[in-house]
Amino acid sequence: MKSSRLVSVLGLLLVIAMLLPGCAAPPPQVVERVVTQVVEKEKQVQVEKIVTQVVEKEVEKRVEVVVTAVPSGVTNSADKAVEVAKAQCAGKEINVVWESGLQPQDPLTFAPQWDALTGMKTKVVEMAYVDLYTKQMQDATLGGGAYDVITYAPAWLKDFVAAKVVEPINPLMDKYMNKADLEDYLPVYASDGYGRLGDTWYGLPDDGDAFVMYYRKDIFGDEANKAAFKAKLGYDLAPPKTYQQFIDTCQFLTEKLGPDVHGCAYQELEGQAFDWFMGPFSGAGGQWFDPATMKATLNSEAGVKTLTNMVTLTKSMPPGVQKWGFMEVLSAWMEGKVAMIITWPPIGRWSEGVGLMTSQLSWVPPTKVAGKVGYAPEPGGRTMLAGNFALGVSPTSKNKECAYLFTQWMNSPTVSLQRVMLPFALRDPFRQSHVSSALYRALWPSAGEYLDTLKTNGMAGQFELGIPGAREYAEAVDQAVTAALAGTDPKAALDEAAKKFDDITERKGLDAQKKAYAEWLLGEWNKPGPR
Amino acid sequence: MTTRAAISSDALLLKRRKKLVPWLFVLPTLVVILSVTIFPTVYSLGLSLFKWEATLQDKPFVGLDNYIRLFSDSRFLHSLWVTAVLVVVGVFLELVLGFALALFLISDKRPHRSIVALLLLPVMVMPVVVGYTWRLLWDAQYGPINQMIGWVIGRPFQYTWLGKTNTAIFAILVTEIWQWTPFMFLIFYSGLSSLDQELFDAAKIDGASTWGQIRHLSVPLMRPIIAVAVLIRSLDAIKAFDLVYTLTGGGPGSSTETLSFYIYKVGFQFFRLGYAAAMAFLLLIVLSVLLTYLMRYLKAIWQ
Numbered sequence: 001m002k003s004s005r006l007v008s009v010l011g012l013l014l015v016i017a018m019l020l021p022g023c024a025a026p027p028p029q030v031v032e033r034v035v036t037q038v039v040e041k042e043k044q045v046q047v048e049k050i051v052t053q054v055v056e057k058e059v060e061k062r063v064e065v066v067v068t069a070v071p072s073g074v075t076n077s078a079d080k081a082v083e084v085a086k087a088q089c090a091g092k093e094i095n096v097v098w099e100s101g102l103q104p105q106d107p108l109t110f111a112p113q114w115d116a117l118t119g120m121k122t123k124v125v126e127m128a129y130v131d132l133y134t135k136q137m138q139d140a141t142l143g144g145g146a147y148d149v150i151t152y153a154p155a156w157l158k159d160f161v162a163a164k165v166v167e168p169i170n171p172l173m174d175k176y177m178n179k180a181d182l183e184d185y186l187p188v189y190a191s192d193g194y195g196r197l198g199d200t201w202y203g204l205p206d207d208g209d210a211f212v213m214y215y216r217k218d219i220f221g222d223e224a225n226k227a228a229f230k231a232k233l234g235y236d237l238a239p240p241k242t243y244q245q246f247i248d249t250c251q252f253l254t255e256k257l258g259p260d261v262h263g264c265a266y267q268e269l270e271g272q273a274f275d276w277f278m279g280p281f282s283g284a285g286g287q288w289f290d291p292a293t294m295k296a297t298l299n300s301e302a303g304v305k306t307l308t309n310m311v312t313l314t315k316s317m318p319p320g321v322q323k324w325g326f327m328e329v330l331s332a333w334m335e336g337k338v339a340m341i342i343t344w345p346p347i348g349r350w351s352e353g354v355g356l357m358t359s360q361l362s363w364v365p366p367t368k369v370a371g372k373v374g375y376a377p378e379p380g381g382r383t384m385l386a387g388n389f390a391l392g393v394s395p396t397s398k399n400k401e402c403a404y405l406f407t408q409w410m411n412s413p414t415v416s417l418q419r420v421m422l423p424f425a426l427r428d429p430f431r432q433s434h435v436s437s438a439l440y441r442a443l444w445p446s447a448g449e450y451l452d453t454l455k456t457n458g459m460a461g462q463f464e465l466g467i468p469g470a471r472e473y474a475e476a477v478d479q480a481v482t483a484a485l486a487g488t489d490p491k492a493a494l495d496e497a498a499k500k501f502d503d504i505t506e507r508k509g510l511d512a513q514k515k516a517y518a519e520w521l522l523g524e525w526n527k528p529g530p531r
Numbered sequence: 532m533t534t535r536a537a538i539s540s541d542a543l544l545l546k547r548r549k550k551l552v553p554w555l556f557v558l559p560t561l562v563v564i565l566s567v568t569i570f571p572t573v574y575s576l577g578l579s580l581f582k583w584e585a586t587l588q589d590k591p592f593v594g595l596d597n598y599i600r601l602f603s604d605s606r607f608l609h610s611l612w613v614t615a616v617l618v619v620v621g622v623f624l625e626l627v628l629g630f631a632l633a634l635f636l637i638s639d640k641r642p643h644r645s646i647v648a649l650l651l652l653p654v655m656v657m658p659v660v661v662g663y664t665w666r667l668l669w670d671a672q673y674g675p676i677n678q679m680i681g682w683v684i685g686r687p688f689q690y691t692w693l694g695k696t697n698t699a700i701f702a703i704l705v706t707e708i709w710q711w712t713p714f715m716f717l718i719f720y721s722g723l724s725s726l727d728q729e730l731f732d733a734a735k736i737d738g739a740s741t742w743g744q745i746r747h748l749s750v751p752l753m754r755p756i757i758a759v760a761v762l763i764r765s766l767d768a769i770k771a772f773d774l775v776y777t778l779t780g781g782g783p784g785s786s787t788e789t790l791s792f793y794i795y796k797v798g799f800q801f802f803r804l805g806y807a808a809a810m811a812f813l814l815l816i817v818l819s820v821l822l823t824y825l826m827r828y829l830k831a832i833w834q
Contacts, residue, residue, distance in 0.1 A: 134799050141585050141802070162586045163802075268694075270782035320671025322694030322783070468586050472801050483784030486696045493784065500606075508587070 077178045078412035081405040082117045084176060089402035090119030094148040096406065097136060099389070100126035103426045105360050106419050107410070114409060120402060129387075130271070133159075133471060140165040144396025148403035152203060154194040154388050155464040155474065158516060162468060166202045166392035172404040173201055184413050188385070188458045189430045192523040193466045195390050203390030204411040208420075208430035210458040211279065211384045212348055212450075214333065215239050215340045217374040219253065219261070228256060239340075239376035243280050243309050246340075246379040247316070253339045254316040262318045264340040265332055268485055269325040274478040275386040275464070276342065281306045282462040282528040283381025288473070289501070291521065294514040296501030298477065299494035306380075307481065307490035314485055322485050336368040342378050344386070345428040345454055352444040355423025373446070375453035377460060381530030385461035389427075429454055460531040463523065467516040469504050476500035575808040583805035590805075597809035606785055607810065610793040616700060617789060618768040621707050622761060628708065629715025630757075634745060636716075637723045647720065654713045662777025665706040669693050669778070696786045699779050703787055706774055711767075715760055722756040723749065755832050762825050769818065790814055 096111070098104045104126050111122040125147060127135055133156055139146045140163050150166050160166045173179075182190060189195075189205040196202065219225060220237055229237035233248055240246040246264070253263030266276050286302030289295065297303075314321060318332060330347060332338045341347070351373045355361050377383050391407040393400050409415055413433045420429050421440055429435050435455045441448040465473050480497035484490045505513045520526050579597055583590045601607050636647060653661070668674050671691040681688040692702045726749070734744050750757075772791040775781060781788035781796070788796075790810070798807030 130800070134802075137585055137802055138799075159586045162588065270780040318672065319689035320691045320694065322691050323666075323671070469801075475796075475800075479782065479784045482694075482782045483696065483786070486694055486699075486783030486786070488696065488784060496784075507584075 075178050076412070076414065077176070077181050078409050078414045080176055080178065081409035081412065082114075085114075085118040085120060085402060085405040085409075089399065089405065091121075092399045092402050093121040093123065094397070094399050094403045094406060095123050095125050095146065096149040096403075097125050097127060097132065097147045097151045099132060099151065099426075100128050101426075102360065102424060105424050106422060106427055109422060110410060110415065110419060111406075114406060118405075120406070122406060136160070136165050137163055140394070140396070144394055145398070147394050148397040148399055149407055150203070150392040150394050151389050152392060153464075154385075154390065155466045155470040157193060157197065157202060157390075157466060158468045158520075159470060160392070161197065161202060164395050167395040168200045168202060169204075169393055169404055170199075170201050172393075172401060172408075176405065177408055181411075181413060184431045184433050186430060186432060186435070186455060186458055188461050188525050189388075191463075191525050193463060193520060193526060194388065197519075203392035204407050205388070205430055206391050206407075206411055206416070206427065207387070207389040208428040208434075208454060208458055209344055209385060209387040209389075210428070210454055210461050211275075211342050211378045211386055212345060212453060212457055213239060213340060213342045213376040213378050214348060214351065215374045215376060216336075216369065216372050218372040219257070219339045220374065225253075225256065228252075239374060240379045241377075243283075243306070243380040247309060247313050250313055250316040250340065257339070260337065262332075262338050263316050264313065264342075265317045265321055265324065265329055265338045266342045267325055267329055268314065268317075268322045268482070270478060270482045272325075272386070272478070273481040273485070274474050275384050277306060277310060277477060277481050278386075278464060279378050279382045279384035279462050280309065280380030283530050285529050287528050288465055289505075289517055291514070291518055294505055294510055294517065296498040296505070298480075298501065299491065299498040303494050304491050307484050307494060310481065311484055311490060322482070331365050334365040334367050334369065344426075346426050348373065348375060348450050349423075349443070352446070354443055358424050360424035371445070375446075375450050377453070377457050381460075382462040382528075383457040383460050385458065385463045385525065388463075430458075461525050462528070463525050465520070466526070467513060467520050469508050469513075472504045473501060476504070576812060578805050579808035579812050581805045583803070583808075585802035585804070593805075597806050598813065600806070601809060601813060606788070607790075607793060609785060610788045610790045613700065613787060614769060614771065614790045617704065617707065617771050618765050621704050621711075622764050622768055624704075624708050625712045625715045625764060626757065626761060628712045629717075629760075630719050630753075632712070632716045633719035633723050634749065637720060650716060651713050653710045654717070656710070658710065658773035659777055661706065661710050662774045665702075665709075665774075666693065666778055669702050693779055694783060696783050699783060699787045703774055703778055706778065707768070707771070710774075711764060715764060718756060718760040719753065722753050726752055755829060758825065758829050758832065762822070765821070766818065769814070 096107055098107050104124050107122070107124045111124060114120065115122055132151055132153070136147060136150055136152070137159070140160075144164075150160070152160050152166065157166075185205060186208065188210075189208060192198065194203075195205040220239065226237045229249075229252055232252060235245075237249070237252075240249045250263030253261070257263070267273065268276070281298070281303055284302040284306055286300060286306065287297050290297050318324075318338070321328075324332075326343070329338075329341055329343055330350070333341050333343075333347065334351065350356060350361070350364055351367055351369050353367050353370050356364055356366065391411060393403045393407070397403050410419065413431055416427075416431060417434055417437055417440070419425055420427050420434050421437075421443070429440070429451060434440065435451045437451075441451060444450075464470065467473075476497045479500075480493040483496075484493040580592060580594055581590050582593045582596070632650065636650075668676050669692045671677060671689045671694070676692070677688045677690060680690075690698070692698045730748055730752075731744055734748055739747070770791050771789045772795065775787055775789050775792045779787045781792050785793075794807050794810045794814075797803050797810065
């Protein structure tokens with residue numbers, strides 16, 4: 001080949017080589033921005049009226065205890081936050097971190113109201129769930145300053161405290177909050193490890209993510225199904241309580257109604273599959289570690305049994321369920337193709353068509369199951385408290401008080417009720433006043449039953465493991481689950497996970513982890529075993 | 532000072548300034564290159580000698596401990612294996628298919644030119660888009676791949692390609708080959724176009740078959756281009772991340788975790804930056820050795 005041609009060809013190759021790095025995309029980020037719709041004002045006025053009365057009654061009962069902490073005039077936390085922010089924060093700007101997707105519709109709806117009331121400027125910074133941990137950590141590691149309001153899941157609290165992503169907010173709570181608000185949290189969400197560690201508060205619990213088992217009342221109530229089930233299995237067809245009953249019921253319904261309808265489904269996609277293991281594992285008495293030695297014990301009999309049950313159950317689920325995430329489960333359920341699912345609270349509302357007329361929820365499939373949905377605890381003795389979010393303040397924020405006041409306002413009983421009732425919200429009831437709200441209970445015929453189930457499930461809940469390195473431990477469990485569902489022997493998969501657990505513990509420091517685990521077990525909803 | 536001495540001194544100063552001026556012109560570029568490439572590289576090397584984890588208060592100097600740990604880290608070793616499979620099998624198949632396509636289409640005929648343009652489309656699509664699109668294609672219930680297999684075998688076929696340990700890597704390989712074969716094809720097509728046609732005409736006259744011409748003319752003449760194409764594609768395949776992230780997330784379990792994906796997880800999800808830096812440096816060393824040997828080979832061919 002002539003040298004000039006060779007040079008031309010090599011030159012072309014060099015140009016291509018230089019362009020190649022541009023082909024490598026950075027880790028994908030999914031950020032959705034949806035135009036908000038104004039919620040019917042009439043309803044909002046009603047909400048304020050009713051809730052204010054409820055709160056005032058509670059305050060009157062407690063006035064002897066808390067009146068000295070809050071100056072006279074304004075006792076309502078929401079109004080107090082507005083009053084102070086108006087005086088001290090007008091013109092200031094804060095960056096509020098929030099999970100992307102549908103979640104930011106909440107702050108995007110309410111932040112403009114806050115800005116109008118206080119003269120502040122609130123910017124919502126959206127991030128995918130996996131990036132919430134990464135990017136907030138990154139910011140703190142690099143000196144911080146990018147974010148004022150921090151969003152964290154309880155499992156990350158210890159890591160965030162160690163890395164100074166969040167700081168204690170007790171002084172601010174003492175100064176501005178009506179402490180009656182703390183009594184209004186459902187006890188599970190006010191427990192150690194969510195918003196606080198011991199008596200030190202790092203964030204305000206802002207979500208009640210308790211799994212619910214949704215089941216088709218029409219299928220369970222069908223006489224032919226009931227008779228056939230009783231004849232085959234010897235007990236009545238009902239929402240299963242134990243995991244074996246769950247397997248039996250799912251298998252039966254799949255055999256009888258398939259392939260159009262399968263007995264059950266839940267998310268098995270990598271990244272969150274561990275959440276469907278943790279609840280039943282805890283319910284079976286499984287412990288993550290031996291507290292005395294800090295050796296991993298997730299590969300105990302309870303762990304192997306739980307994972308084996310999941311593998312067995314998967315055989316009765318729709319094909320391809322190993323790659324099912326939230327959307328696939330939602331679609332199948334709304335289409336009426338599954339008789340039981342275990343998932344987060346919003347699906348309960350969407351099943352009844354609540355909010356589906358809004359543009360924000362235009363992507364949700366129309367419901368074919370409205371009026372046919374029952375609610376039950378997760379089978380196996382413990383309901384998973386999967387995810388959950390708290391709102392904290394960054395130590396490097398230049399407007400800490402303003403940032404805190406925003407979170408206090410958003411989290412207050414009055415405003416948070418409006419937020420959890422927002423048709424397209426993903427924030428779930430986490431206060432007593434949410435669950436007992438007459439307005440919420442009237443949203444659809446079985447809304448009262450739904451709210452009672454959320455409360456019951458929350459009170460029987462199991463939090464995700466929340467010690468330093470929580471993300472790594474969770475990932476080890478997740479990989480064991482997906483490996484077993486893909487065909488690896490459950491014992492072998494859990495043995496591998498246990499080895500990873502021990503490696504993580506050794507790296508983080510055995511004594512430190514032992515202490516952290518012992519402290520974590522003090523949390524009432526962290527202890528394993530049925531509730 | 533005498534006039535002659537003054538003149539001499541001035542001349543020396545002028546000479547020094549003249550030497551300095553070019554450096555002043557390249558200084559801004561040098562600063563950018565140093566700060567964007569050299570400094571982070573050196574900083575990362577330093578980081579790899581520390582036990583640097585964001586959630587630990589102490590970040591002690593550990594010397595080569597991070598590097599030593601790598602060889603007992605089964606997950607790291609597995610990721611090396613997955614990466615090797617993707618590079619060796621993937622690049623080889625891309626090479627064979629790309630070369631075959633180029634041989635088939637090397638022609639002045641118009642229809643072939645429009646086909647060439649169409650063939651290049653996959654390489655122009657962002658890897659992330661390719662990943663999410665192919666995830667739908669591989670879907671167990673609604674994916675067209677299973678549907679077509681169902682038509683062939685005459686019954687519904689609902690296999691979870693991405694959810695099974697032994698087929699997830701296969702699915703990634705097929706997707707990767709689909710996307711990057713056109714790249715190899717483009718290089719070989721250009722190369723074959725530049726070959727001296729007289730050699731082939733002479734061979735034809737001498738009675739050489741098509742296969743003989745390919746074996747004894749095309750391939751030997753294309754050796755330098757093949758080597759460079761394999762080098763470029765291998766360097767890119769070693770960094771495979773997008774398709775793994777979008778198709779399998781490294782799963783099921785950690786069965787499809789490549790080295791890049793594992794480094795990302797360790798560095799940016801677990802914030803073990805010291806360990807991630809050590810892995811990245813080991814990868815850099817391996818690539819450097821590979822590149823050195825390949826360049827020697829190329830030099831030998833060109834000589």
